[in-house]
Amino acid sequence: MVAFKGESVSPLHVRGGEELNPYKMVIAVANQKGGCAKTTTAVNLAAALAKGSKRQGLPKAKVLLIDLDPQGNCATSFGVEKKNVKKTSYDLLTNDSGEELPLMEEYLIGPKELTESMQDAWSLRNNNKKAPDSVSVGHLWLLPSDIHLSGAEIELSHKIGRETRLREALMPIIDEFDYIIIDTPPSLGLLSINAMCAANWVMVPVQAEYYALEGFSMLMNSIKMIQRRINRNLKIFGIAMTMVDARSKLSRHVCDEVNKKMPNKLFKTTIRRLVKVAEAPWSGAPTVLLNKPTNSGAGAGSLEYWTLAKEFHKRVQEMRREFGVNEVPRLLGSRKNR
Ligand SMILES: Nc1ncnc2c1ncn2[C@@H]1O[C@H](COP(=O)(O)OP(=O)(O)OP(=O)(O)O)[C@@H](O)[C@H]1O
Numbered sequence: 001m002v003a004f005k006g007e008s009v010s011p012l013h014v015r016g017g018e019e020l021n022p023y024k025m026v027i028a029v030a031n032q033k034g035g036c037a038k039t040t041t042a043v044n045l046a047a048a049l050a051k052g053s054k055r056q057g058l059p060k061a062k063v064l065l066i067d068l069d070p071q072g073n074c075a076t077s078f079g080v081e082k083k084n085v086k087k088t089s090y091d092l093l094t095n096d097s098g099e100e101l102p103l104m105e106e107y108l109i110g111p112k113e114l115t116e117s118m119q120d121a122w123s124l125r126n127n128n129k130k131a132p133d134s135v136s137v138g139h140l141w142l143l144p145s146d147i148h149l150s151g152a153e154i155e156l157s158h159k160i161g162r163e164t165r166l167r168e169a170l171m172p173i174i175d176e177f178d179y180i181i182i183d184t185p186p187s188l189g190l191l192s193i194n195a196m197c198a199a200n201w202v203m204v205p206v207q208a209e210y211y212a213l214e215g216f217s218m219l220m221n222s223i224k225m226i227q228r229r230i231n232r233n234l235k236i237f238g239i240a241m242t243m244v245d246a247r248s249k250l251s252r253h254v255c256d257e258v259n260k261k262m263p264n265k266l267f268k269t270t271i272r273r274l275v276k277v278a279e280a281p282w283s284g285a286p287t288v289l290l291n292k293p294t295n296s297g298a299g300a301g302s303l304e305y306w307t308l309a310k311e312f313h314k315r316v317q318e319m320r321r322e323f324g325v326n327e328v329p330r331l332l333g334s335r336k337n338r
C-alpha cells in the first residue's frame with residue numbers, strides 16, 4: 001500500500017514488467033534544445049491540471065511532477081528552497097537496495113508543503129503580505145532534483161537496468177496518479193532516456209526561433225531510436241510552440257514548418273513570449289497560480305497556459321476514445337478517496 005500525506009490509503013496495483021496502457025498518462029516533456037520552456041511548460045501544465053478550473057472547463061486531476069534535470073528548477077518554480085529538499089530523483093535513481101522500489105512518499109513533496117512554500121515565497125517578495133488564495137494547489141506532488149543528479153549519468157553508466165530505473169520506480173505507484181509529468185534536461189543522455197523509457201508520451205515544447213528547426217529533426221530521430229530499442233510504447237503526444245512573437249515572420253515560419261513536419265501534433269494554443277511568465281519563478285509560483293488569467297496584461301501568460309492545459313485535457317479524452325478505453329478515467333473524479 002502506498003499512502004501519500006493527506007490521502008487515505010488506496011489499493012496498490014503492482015505492474016512490474018507490464019506494458020503501459022495508452023490511457024496511462026506518463027508524459028516526458030523533452031527537447032534537447034536548452035531554454036525552450038520545458039520546465040515552464042511542465043510546471044504550469046502540472047499546476048493547472050492539478051488545480052483544475054470550472055471557469056476554464058478543466059476538472060481537477062491528481063498529478064505527480066518529476067524533475068529529472070540536475071538544475072532542479074521545478075522545486076524553485078514552487079518556491080521550494082533547495083536546502084529544504086531532502087530526497088531527490090538522484091536518490092531514487094541510484095537506490096540499489098533491490099527492494100520493491102521505493103516508499104515513494106519519502107521522496108515526494110506533497111500539496112500542503114508546496115502550498116506553504118509558494119505562499120512563503122510570495123510573502124517574501126511582497127513585503128510580508130499574505131499570499132492570495134489562488135497561490136495554492138491541492139492535488140500536486142513533486143519529486144524534486146538537485147545538482148547531485150548531474151553525477152547520476154556517470155554513476156549509473158555501469159549499472160544493470162540503467163535506462164529503466166525510473167520506470168521501475170514508478171511502476172508501483174503509477175495507478176495513484178492521473179498524470180505523471182517528467183521534466184527533462186537539455187540533453188539526450190541517460191536522464192532523458194530514463195524519462196522517455198518511463199513515459200508513454202512525449203510532449204515537445206519548441207521555441208519559435210530558427211535554430212529550433214535543426215534541433216527538432218534531431219529530437220525526432222532520438223525519439224524514433226528510443227521507440228525502436230527500449231520503449232515501443234512511446235508516442236508523441238503533442239508539440240507546443242513557446243515564446244512565440246506573433247508579429248515576427250520567423251516565429252510564424254517556424255510554427256508552419258513544425259506543423260508541416262508533424263501534422264496534427266501541434267497544439268493550437270501557442271505560448272507567447274511574455275514577461276510575466278518569465279517572472280513567475282522569482283515570485284515562487286507558476287504563472288497559472290500566480291496571475292489571474294486575462295486576455296491581456298499581466299494575466300495573458302496565465303490564460304495561455306490554462307488554455308494549453310485545457311487543450312491537453314481534451315486531447316487526452318479524444319485519445320482515450322480513439323483507443324477505445326472503456327475504463328472510466330480517474331480524471332473525471334470517479335475515485336472516492338481523492
Ligand atoms: N512564454 C515565455 N515568455 C517569456 N519567458 C519565458 C517564457 N517561457 C519561458 N521563459 C523563460 O525562458 C527561460 C527558459 O525557460 P525554461 O527554464 O522553462 O526552459 P527549459 O527548456 O526548461 O531550459 P533548460 O533546457 O535549461 O532546462 C526561463 O528564464 C523562463 O523563465
Ligand SMILES: [Mg+2]
Binds near residue numbers: 039069071
Ligand atoms: Mg528546464
